Amino acid sequence: MNFYEKLRDMRKLKGFTIRELADRSGVSSAYISQLENGNRGVPSPDVLMKLSEGLNTPYSNLMEIAGYLEQSADRQQGEDYVKPRVNLRRFLQENELIFDGMELTEQDKEWVERMLTVLFWKDKLKKDGSSKE
Missing domain, CATH: 1.10.260.40 (lambda repressor-like DNA-binding domains)
Structure with missing residues (x-):
């Protein structure tokens, strides 16, 4: 190809x-x-x-x-590539980011971080709650 x-x-x-x-x-x-x-x-x-x-x-x-x-x-050699783990919070804080051609401001990045925190916090609560039942 x-x-x-x-x-x-x-x-x-x-x-x-x-x-x-x-x-x-x-x-x-x-x-x-x-x-x-x-x-x-x-x-x-x-x-x-x-x-x-x-x-x-x-x-x-x-x-x-x-x-x-x-x-x-x-x-x-056909070996599987292992992607490195990236700390997303640090990545957001330490890099200049673009999303669909738009440059993210520091405030934009802070909002993304907050949304991810809420998203994963809810998931964590669901997992912790279901394991206690």
Whole structure:
């Protein structure tokens, strides 16, 4: 499978139309269509960065698929890749974040953190309550 087919499959697996990916990434829908149809060469690393943000996919994956990076030895041997654990609270606090092309302010990030706290706090209460019954 070539880069163009893999890009199309990734987009479809995420459930995005070409237009939705264009809106999310800032890459024109015409260009994405040409890429997926094999009518363009492999895009530059800058375009791949935008597409990775739009697809919510690691940049390194697109760089590998495009041939800019060699596949890691573990993945070449078929071993499962183990994703590193990330402390979400620290990640929110320490990084500049973008969501659907919009830059999150410190206040936005604080609200996201509060919503996640409430969400998981309710889940924790349900689990603790059901185990006491």
